[in-house]
Amino acid sequence: MTISAVVHTYNEERNLPDCLASLAFCDEIVVVDNESTDRTVELARAAGARVAVFSGRHGYPEPARVFGLAQLTQDWVLIVDADERVTPELRDELRRLDSDPGACDGYWVPIRNYHFGRWLRHGGLYPDLHLRFFRRGKGGYPEVGLHRGVAVDGPQGNLTGDLLHFSYRNLAHYFGKFNAYTDAEAERIVAQGRRPGGYDLLLKPWHRWLKAYVFKAGFRDGLAGFLFHAFSAAYVFASELKAWETFSARGEKLPVLATLFSRGRGRRQGEVSQ
Numbered sequence: 001m002t003i004s005a006v007v008h009t010y011n012e013e014r015n016l017p018d019c020l021a022s023l024a025f026c027d028e029i030v031v032v033d034n035e036s037t038d039r040t041v042e043l044a045r046a047a048g049a050r051v052a053v054f055s056g057r058h059g060y061p062e063p064a065r066v067f068g069l070a071q072l073t074q075d076w077v078l079i080v081d082a083d084e085r086v087t088p089e090l091r092d093e094l095r096r097l098d099s100d101p102g103a104c105d106g107y108w109v110p111i112r113n114y115h116f117g118r119w120l121r122h123g124g125l126y127p128d129l130h131l132r133f134f135r136r137g138k139g140g141y142p143e144v145g146l147h148r149g150v151a152v153d154g155p156q157g158n159l160t161g162d163l164l165h166f167s168y169r170n171l172a173h174y175f176g177k178f179n180a181y182t183d184a185e186a187e188r189i190v191a192q193g194r195r196p197g198g199y200d201l202l203l204k205p206w207h208r209w210l211k212a213y214v215f216k217a218g219f220r221d222g223l224a225g226f227l228f229h230a231f232s233a234a235y236v237f238a239s240e241l242k243a244w245e246t247f248s249a250r251g252e253k254l255p256v257l258a259t260l261f262s263r264g265r266g267r268r269q270g271e272v273s274q
Contacts (some may be wrong), residue, residue, distance in 0.1 A: 001098035002027040002074035004136065008054075010034035012082035013043055015166070018200040020047040022086040026078065026093065032068035034060075058185065066141050077139065077152065079132045084111075084165050090161025094133065105154025106134035112162040116170075116224040123218025123229055124211075128165075129158065174231065182235060186242035195247050196240040204240065209233035 005026040009016060009146040010033070020043075024027050031044040031051050044051050052071045053065040065079060078094070090109065098101045110127035113120050120126065131139070131150040139152040168174040185257065189196065212218045221228075 001076055001095075003076045003094065004028040004030065004072040005078045005080055006030050006032060006065060006068040006072060006076035007049075007080050007082055008032050008034065008064040008068065009036060009044070011036045011038045011040060011081045013039040014169075015082045016040055016043050018085060019080060019082050020044065020049060021076075022091075023080065025086075025091050026074075028072065028074050030068055030071050032064045032071070034064055035194050048135050062141055069136075069140060072136055075133055075136060077136050080163070081165070085162055085164040085166075087162050087164060090163060093161040098238065104157040105138045106131055106152030106156045107115065108156065108158045109133060109163050110158075110160065111165050113165045113166055113167065115228045118221060118224035120218075120221045120225055120228060122216060122220045123213060123225055124216040125164075125218075125228075130163075131156070132163065133159070164228070178231070178235065178238070182238040184244055185235075186240035186246065189239065189243035190246050194243075195252070196244040200240040201237065201244060205233040205237040208236050 001196060003026045005023045005028070007016075007019060007023075007029065009031055012019075013036075016031075016086075020031075022035065029049040030050045031041075032054050033044070033051055034054050039097075041051050050137040052068060053069045055249070056063045059083065069077065076094075080088075097107075108129040110129055112124050113128055131152060134150065134152045135154070136155050139150050166176070176256070177196050200209045209229055209232070212232065213225070216231045218225045
């Protein structure tokens, strides 16, 4: 088995050295750089990685990853972000697949998320499984956009070794991503033609918070858990509100309060008609 690792970067000089060090076992490392203005490219080349420059929208990983997949040459693909680290356990597990005649075509990897300095074990955040390892030519991105996932054509399995994710250094870093990501999510909502109603703006954020923080025990992660889940609810609200704003700017007046329970009524009507 030979492994290609692909890493998307945009101004990641702080994170990239540790990420690449954890990938030293790979046969090929391709850094897809989104026109960084810091020392990211310099550090990538110094570590022995091959750099491919992607000129698309800054900070959006999936289009860059699609570009990166075309640059790879080895048998297997490992997708890693610059703020992630491969643990020794995951490294050894990937190596053992080389001698497994029954190896699947793709594998889901558990991600251990660290937010505001703490590993969030609760609130549905662990194990946070993502399809990150697959045979080259068997996997790809059928839908390109922010946080769209890989699809693999063939048998799939689960790995047990963790991928560590250190996503936010501080509040300023979080809110820098918050604005860009909610913009992208709002664009996706608008592209789907889904007009936000009262449920989406008023109840959906609270539902997100209650489900994760209360019912899935996110409160057990202390202040870091409270901040993450509160901001996750705010993320939903901001995304829906930005989409609502776009439709309103087009002259489409959306009756927010009148559509508060429209989804529930629609489901009941559909059930009766059947």
